[in-house]
Amino acid sequence: MPVSKSRRSLLRGLAIVPVAASAIVLPWGGALAALHQRYEDEPATLVRTKEGRSISRFRYHNAERWMTTLEADFLAEPRHAKEALHQAGFVTQQALCAYLLDVGFADAWNASHIKQDIAKALAYANACGFGHDCSDTARLAGVLSPYWKWGYHYADWEEDRPRTGDFIPATITPLVRALVDRVHDxxxxxxxxxxQRRPQGARS
Known part of the structure; x- marks a missing residue:
């Protein structure tokens, strides 16, 4: 999905004047207000800064570098679904926070309110023009959240063990790659x- 000129113009405006996320002038103000109420979050104040842009780039680069592990052959087998989900959780958290930082969310706000909730991060990103409305990605985000749970060992007999949602590395990796590419774009x-950008056929 191409990035619209209107979105770029809006972001340039946020770099000049701090704007409360619930302000009427924001096209996504209503959506953000609804999310704040839904999650009982402190309203964010969006302002783009050089520091925020720098941290955003760092988070995105983190996502890309750790994406190479997710794409590695040793995680490709279905039996490694739990390990792949844990890796996917970290990559998507870094990528989505990179986007939120880029549109003006403060790093401290993300740390306090997003934490390791991938579904929540995706909801906030899409509310702010991310434009990645993929039902499979949304379902994966729900399975991942909070992603720390995939870093623990669970025996098959444990009833409270997290469920994979039938995701396996072969279905996880293309979804995460597409999301990271969207953040790049x-x-x-x-x-x-x-x-380097992977060929389109490699993500299918």
Whole structure:
């Protein structure tokens, strides 16, 4: 999905004047207000800064670098679904927070309110023009959240063990790759050295 000129113009405006996320002038103000109420979050104040842009780039580069582990052959087998989900959780958290930082969310707000909730991060990102309305990605985000749970060992007999939602590495990796690529496209951050865009066919 291309990045619209109107979105770029809006972001340039946020770099000049701090705007409360619930302000009427924001096209996504109503959606953000609804999310604040839904999650009982402190309203965010969106303002783009050089520091925020720098942290955003760092988070995106983190996502790309750790994406290489998710795409590695040793995680490709279905029996590694739990390990792949844990890796996917970290990558998507870094990527989505990179986007939120780029549109003006403060890093401290993300740390306090997003934490490791991937579904919540995706909801906030899409409310702010991310434009990644993929039902499979939304379902994966729900399975991932909070992603720390996939870092623990659970025996098959434990009733409270997290469920994979039938996701396996072969279905997890393309979804996460598409999300990271979307962050690259809309933020304009350069890819880290050594990280090149994968052919479209590799994501299908």
């Amino acid at each position: 809309v933020t304009g951050h350069p890819r880290p050295k050594g990280c």
